[in-house]
Amino acid sequence: MAAKTIEIKALLSADEFVDYEAERAAADVKTSPLIRSFLKRWTAEQKHKRAQQQRELPDHGQHMAISFPGRPAPNESHLQYCGS
Numbered sequence: 001m002a003a004k005t006i007e008i009k010a011l012l013s014a015d016e017f018v019d020y021e022a023e024r025a026a027a028d029v030k031t032s033p034l035i036r037s038f039l040k041r042w043t044a045e046q047k048h049k050r051a052q053q054q055r056e057l058p059d060h061g062q063h064m065a066i067s068f069p070g071r072p073a074p075n076e077s078h079l080q081y082c083g084s
Contacts, residue, residue: 008035
């Protein structure tokens with residue numbers, strides 16, 4: 001299966017384009033490889049951020065027991081009965 005090429009358009013102000021063209025020409029890089037490398041790097045960063053956020057959230061079933069007002073927490077009830 002042949003790879004497809006997708007055209008990407010971007011709207012830049014005149015100042016943004018002039019700055020971009022000057023830096024691109026100074027680096028002696030063509031536009032397509034530059035944009036391609038930017039997109040790959042940005043996509044990898046976003047995937048990494050999403051993976052970090054997912055690891056911080058608890059998995060299903062990792063909920064802690066809740067003690068309600070007026071009722072001892074599960075660990076406290078055990079201690080009350082053992083002390084008598």
